[in-house]
Amino acid sequence: MLALLIRDLRISVRAGGGFGLGLGFFLIICILVPLGVGPEREVLAPAAPGILWVGALLACLLSLDRIFALDHEDGSLDLLATAPLPLEAVAFIKALVHWMTTGLPLVLISPLLGVLLHLPDAAMGWLMLSLLLGTPALSVIGAFGAALTVGLRRGGLLLSLLVLPLYMPTLIFGAEVIRRGALGMDVSTPLALLAGISLGSVALLPFAAAAALRINLR
Amino acid sequence: MLSLSNLTVARGGIAVLEGVSLSLGAGEALVLRGPNGLGKTTLLRTIAGLQPAMAGEIHADPESLVYASHADGLKPTLTVQENLTFWASVFGQGQAAVTAALRAMDLEKLTDRPAQNLSAGQKRRLGLARLLVTGRPVWLLDEPTVSLDAASVGLFAAMVKRHLASGGAAVLATHIDLGLETATVLDLSPFRARPPSEGGMGGAFDEAFL
Numbered sequence: 407m408l409a410l411l412i413r414d415l416r417i418s419v420r421a422g423g424g425f426g427l428g429l430g431f432f433l434i435i436c437i438l439v440p441l442g443v444g445p446e447r448e449v450l451a452p453a454a455p456g457i458l459w460v461g462a463l464l465a466c467l468l469s470l471d472r473i474f475a476l477d478h479e480d481g482s483l484d485l486l487a488t489a490p491l492p493l494e495a496v497a498f499i500k501a502l503v504h505w506m507t508t509g510l511p512l513v514l515i516s517p518l519l520g521v522l523l524h525l526p527d528a529a530m531g532w533l534m535l536s537l538l539l540g541t542p543a544l545s546v547i548g549a550f551g552a553a554l555t556v557g558l559r560r561g562g563l564l565l566s567l568l569v570l571p572l573y574m575p576t577l578i579f580g581a582e583v584i585r586r587g588a589l590g591m592d593v594s595t596p597l598a599l600l601a602g603i604s605l606g607s608v609a610l611l612p613f614a615a616a617a618a619l620r621i622n623l624r
Numbered sequence: 625m626l627s628l629s630n631l632t633v634a635r636g637g638i639a640v641l642e643g644v645s646l647s648l649g650a651g652e653a654l655v656l657r658g659p660n661g662l663g664k665t666t667l668l669r670t671i672a673g674l675q676p677a678m679a680g681e682i683h684a685d686p687e688s689l690v691y692a693s694h695a696d697g698l699k700p701t702l703t704v705q706e707n708l709t710f711w712a713s714v715f716g717q718g719q720a721a722v723t724a725a726l727r728a729m730d731l732e733k734l735t736d737r738p739a740q741n742l743s744a745g746q747k748r749r750l751g752l753a754r755l756l757v758t759g760r761p762v763w764l765l766d767e768p769t770v771s772l773d774a775a776s777v778g779l780f781a782a783m784v785k786r787h788l789a790s791g792g793a794a795v796l797a798t799h800i801d802l803g804l805e806t807a808t809v810l811d812l813s814p815f816r817a818r819p820p821s822e823g824g825m826g827g828a829f830d831e832a833f834l
Contacts, residue, residue, distance in 0.1 A: 408713075409710055409713035409714050410710075410714065412710075413699070413702070413706070413710045416702065416706070417699055417701055417702065420701035420702075421701060422701065423701065480695055480696070480697055480698060480699070480700075481693050481694070481695025481696060481697040482695075482697035482698075482699070484669075484674060484691070484693050484695070484697070485691070485692075485693070485697040485711075485754075486714075487673075487674060488672050488673060488674065488689065488690065488691045489711075489714045489715065490687065490714065490715060490716065491714055623674050623675070624674070624675040624676075
């Protein structure tokens with residue numbers, strides 16, 4: 407398992423590996439929105455939690471179809487399926503690598519972009535915490551969608567349509583944590599729900615993804 | 625080490641080969657022959673466990689099989705060494721196996737070269753070297769000699785011979801004569817599946833949509 411993690415991380419940081427793709431997209435959204443709607447604090451501050459979360463979600467979505475498609479094209483998915491590694495572990499590691507290369511950088515850079523969007527200082531911690539708790543769910547749900555569409559040509563469109571409704575709860579509770587945090591309200595309910603979604607997805611969806619992969623490899 | 629009894633395999637929900645029975649012992653090689661589209665790849669994929677058999681049984685320890693497809697499963701941005709080391713650690717083998725495999729397929733001078741800079745034949749050699757780092761006894765090889773030059777085919781034949789001599793076994797779908805004295809040639813044409821109108825299996829219709 408560790409070998410697969412190291413291999414995929416190594417591939418992602420080499421030329422054309424896709425590391426930074428999501429990060430770049432997230433930066434673009436958060437820089438362009440203030441330019442588009444104007445720099446007023448009264449306009450930006452209330453919308454900031456939503457903009458940050460929608461940006462993070464779309465950035466994750468952008469690199470989803472690469473999770474299994476590249477391995478399917480060059481034949482290594484067939485070889486991995488016949489290797490001693492369980493396919494569930496392969497799905498989990500692939501999702502983990504996606505999170506480490508897409509979700510984690512977003513978490514780390516988010517406070518900087520929060521400043522651009524006039525997010526109150528009190529909410530910065532909640533912003534990072536909600537992204538840290540929520541982005542693993544985005545990666546695992548996305549890996550499941552990618553496994554479902556792995557054999558399809560141009561499966562990206564179907565993948566987005568499949569995954570978007572599954573992303574909604576994460577988005578709603580994630581943005582709610584920041585909004586409540588900014589207003590100084592109690593955040594425990596949305597935070598618990600967000601953590602619950604992530605933990606449930608991480609626990610269950612690798613199995614679903616592996617089942618989908620087995621069917622698609624036939 | 626591997627035996628099939630009355631195996632029927634299907635591609636896209638349609639049976640392609642039926643009633644295939646064979647057995648393979650240690651040190652034996654089996655060469656599958658037959659025209660394109662007969663189902664050689666499907667048979668190998670079914671034995672490898674990538675798809676379920678439609679009927680019949682496969683008796684083999686899944687942990688003893690290793691499958692090599694048309695595609696080599698190489699990562700273009702990783703070097704020759706990194707590609708091979710990855711598969712060695714997935715199969716629980718050490719660095720010694722990697723070195724031996726590089727030597728066997730004459731890849732020692734290319735170890736630091738990214739796989740994307742290799743020629744088609746060199747990629748194939750690297751794909752075949754992967755078999756040596758799996759440490760598994762039964763090789764299932766689908767057209768292993770495609771894009772290899774004569775010298776490399778010789779290297780590959782020598783590698784298969786050594787594998788057989790050390791108690792391994794191999795099933796090869798190939799059109800080239802590798803000069804394996806112990807190999808049995810099996811023409812699959814007589815096992816072509818009959819259409820349903822002649823009493824053959826119709827196949828699970830919904831399979832075609834999965």
